[in-house]
Amino acid sequence: MTIPRRSLRAAGTLAAAAVVGLTGAVLTAGPAAAHTPTWAVTCSEVSLDLTAYNSKVTNEVTVTVDGKDLLPTETFGREFHKKLELPKHDKELTVHLVVKAGDGDNFSRDETKSAPVCEDATTPSPAPSEGTPSSAPSTEAPTASAKPSEKPSEKPSTSAPAVATPSPSSPDLAETGSSSATPVIAGAAVAVLLAGGGIMWSVRKRRTAQH
Numbered sequence: 001m002t003i004p005r006r007s008l009r010a011a012g013t014l015a016a017a018a019v020v021g022l023t024g025a026v027l028t029a030g031p032a033a034a035h036t037p038t039w040a041v042t043c044s045e046v047s048l049d050l051t052a053y054n055s056k057v058t059n060e061v062t063v064t065v066d067g068k069d070l071l072p073t074e075t076f077g078r079e080f081h082k083k084l085e086l087p088k089h090d091k092e093l094t095v096h097l098v099v100k101a102g103d104g105d106n107f108s109r110d111e112t113k114s115a116p117v118c119e120d121a122t123t124p125s126p127a128p129s130e131g132t133p134s135s136a137p138s139t140e141a142p143t144a145s146a147k148p149s150e151k152p153s154e155k156p157s158t159s160a161p162a163v164a165t166p167s168p169s170s171p172d173l174a175e176t177g178s179s180s181a182t183p184v185i186a187g188a189a190v191a192v193l194l195a196g197g198g199i200m201w202s203v204r205k206r207r208t209a210q211h
Contacts, residue, residue: 035107041095043086043118046070050080050099057102064096065115086115 034052041047046063048071053059055078063071063084070084086093093115101107 035101037097037099037109039097039111039113041113041115043116045086046084046095046115048080048082048084048097050076051078053078053080053101053107054103059102060098060100062098065093070095089115090117092116 036049036051038049038051039047048061048063050059050061053076059076059080060073061071061076061080062069062073065086070086071082074080086095095113095115097109097111097113099109
């Protein structure tokens with residue numbers, strides 16, 4: 001069986017076209033599959049691992065946290081590796097990554113992730129506050145209060161009654177002993193006795209003379 005030359009030429013042309021088409025597709029798909037922008041976010045840092053990029057063009061990477069630059073725009077070639085420390089925070093942060101590939105926007109990345117708050121397990125819990133110690137109890141015995149029903153005992157007064165002092169203006173008391181008039185009375189009595197004795201002697205002498 002003889003195959004015409006025209007048919008062989010047509011088949012060869014189709015095969016060559018198919019090979020070229022497949023080669024172009026592989027070349028086109030290769031760079032797309034090669035770009036691997038890997039990055040991770042923890043509570044304390046951002047890790048960037050950008051690999052398999054086209055080294056013949058200029059690529060750019062930028063990282064911001066809540067709108068502020070954590071990594072200002074940097075250029076790189078085939079690869080870029082870096083760890084960025086996040087600022088201390090007490091609430092969740094928003095981390096924004098922008099990668100611009102120099103060989104086409106279809107290889108660029110624009111992604112956002114959240115950074116949680118770190119739980120510091122090493123921070124000791126606050127010790128309970130020590131209150132002011134209460135004042136020491138008084139050692140003095142409480143004074144027993146007298147019951148309403150009990151009456152205090154009445155003790156007789158031992159103090160002697162005050163001696164009444166005579167007032168200087170009071171009248172003189174009657175004199176019970178001798179006074180200044182006693183010698184005068186006694187002398188008068190003696191004189192009376194003597195006078196009576198003299199009279200009796202005179203009378204007796206006169207009677208004797210008459211007899």
